[in-house]
Amino acid sequence: MLKLISSLTLAALVAAPMSTQAEETKETKRAKRSASRISSNTVIGSNVNDASGEAIADVNTIILDREGNVHYLVVGVGGLAGVGETEVAVPCKAVKARCMMEDDEKVCKLTLPMSAEQLERAPELEGDQYAELTDKNWRERNAKFFNSDATELTKNNMLLVSQLTNLDVTGSNNEEIGVLDALILNQESRKAEFAIIGYGGTLGVAKSYTAVPFKALKIVRTTEGELQASLNATEKTLQAAPKVTPSNYAELDREVNRNSIHEAFGDADE
Numbered sequence: 100m101l102k103l104i105s106s107l108t109l110a111a112l113v114a115a116p117m118s119t120q121a122e123e124t125k126e127t128k129r130a131k132r133s134a135s136r137i138s139s140n141t142v143i144g145s146n147v148n149d150a151s152g153e154a155i156a157d158v159n160t161i162i163l164d165r166e167g168n169v170h171y172l173v174v175g176v177g178g179l180a181g182v183g184e185t186e187v188a189v190p191c192k193a194v195k196a197r198c199m200m201e202d203d204e205k206v207c208k209l210t211l212p213m214s215a216e217q218l219e220r221a222p223e224l225e226g227d228q229y230a231e232l233t234d235k236n237w238r239e240r241n242a243k244f245f246n247s248d249a250t251e252l253t254k255n256n257m258l259l260v261s262q263l264t265n266l267d268v269t270g271s272n273n274e275e276i277g278v279l280d281a282l283i284l285n286q287e288s289r290k291a292e293f294a295i296i297g298y299g300g301t302l303g304v305a306k307s308y309t310a311v312p313f314k315a316l317k318i319v320r321t322t323e324g325e326l327q328a329s330l331n332a333t334e335k336t337l338q339a340a341p342k343v344t345p346s347n348y349a350e351l352d353r354e355v356n357r358n359s360i361h362e363a364f365g366d367a368d369e
Contacts, residue, residue, distance in 0.1 A: 136292060136351050137198045137207050139260045139282040147174050147194065147209045155215035159186060160261035161284075162232060162252070167291035167313045169284060170250050172209070173229065173259075176218045187221040188232060190247035196286050205347050207286075221245070228324075232257060255320060262326055263318070268296055269329045276334040279316075280308060283351060293351060293360070296330070298337055308345055309337045315364045332364060339363065 139161055146154040156174035163169045171188040178184030189211060198207040211218065222241045224231055231237040233254050242249035263279055270276035277298035282291045293310040300306035317329045340363040343350045350356045 135198070135287055136283050136285055136348070137205055138295070138346060138348060139264070139284060139291075140280075140346065141205055142172075142207050142209075142284065143260065145207055145209055147172070147189070147211050149214055150210065150212050155211065155213075155218055156187075156189075158209070160259050161282075162188065162229065163258050163260065163282075163291055164252065164256045165258065165318065168250075169289045169291065170252060171232065173224065174218075176215055176221075185219060186224040186229075187218065188224055188229065188241060189218075189221075190242065190245050190250075191289055193245040193247045198286050203347075228259065228262075229257075230254075258318065258326075263328070266326060266328050268316070269327070270333045270336075271331050272333055276330065276332070276337060277309075279328055280345070281348075282313065283310065283348060295343065295345070295348065296337060298334060307338070308343050308348075309340045310343045310348065310351060310360050311337075311340075311364050312361055330364075336363065 143158050143160060145158050147156040147158065149155050156176040158172050159175050160173045161169060162171040162173060169191045171190055172194060173186055173188055175184035175186055193211065195210040195212075196207060197210070198205060200206075221244050222231070222237060231241075232252050235249070235251075238249040238252070260282060264281065266279045267275050268277045268279055277296040280295040280297040283293040283295065284290070285292045291313040294313050294316045295308055295310055297306045297308050311330060311332070315330060315332075317331075319327050319329075321327060341350060341356050341359050351360075
């Protein structure tokens, strides 16, 4: 009997670490999945670090196309407190993004394998609305500097997240139904997956937020160069759709919620 008890005790001691390890692995996988989608509001303002972890720049905006493909991070390097800094366009593929959960908050750590001094030698952005990015020769020179691809962008196809944020959204009745609060970026596909629309409330208080598929949002540029956003939906459609909570938008971590959002806006999940 004593031998049996000893054997059971030993088995329990051996099994306990394995059980704990399995739980930690599940928790790690869960945290990784939950951080695979990150808000553009979290990325903008984040530091870009060198290989040693030292901050060498900060993200000013994100450049994407109308299909939602993220092409560049526009970062500020040099200067002091944003004054006198130089802006450069770092190809998305040149940056290693590691987004994760820390203290129940999603954070994104961006790494670029070069020093601040090296980054300052990158082709500089000086044109209005980063017009250089629509110039093939400039893009190829920039791509060569970062040893990356020179993806094609045109004035009509290029979107700046900083210009999209706080953009009024009109509905199918041509009336304003909300304001674009953020884009949800999928770090694995490097695409904008959802747009967050805020509506209701007073002066931002008691405001509600709904996620809509990014491709359901129609964005056009007027002849004056201004952006306009519209959605084939009404405010009632937004009210009936699943709600999300800023700033983590944790509801989007669940596949059932993402499917419900696609169904609500007549768009099957891919």
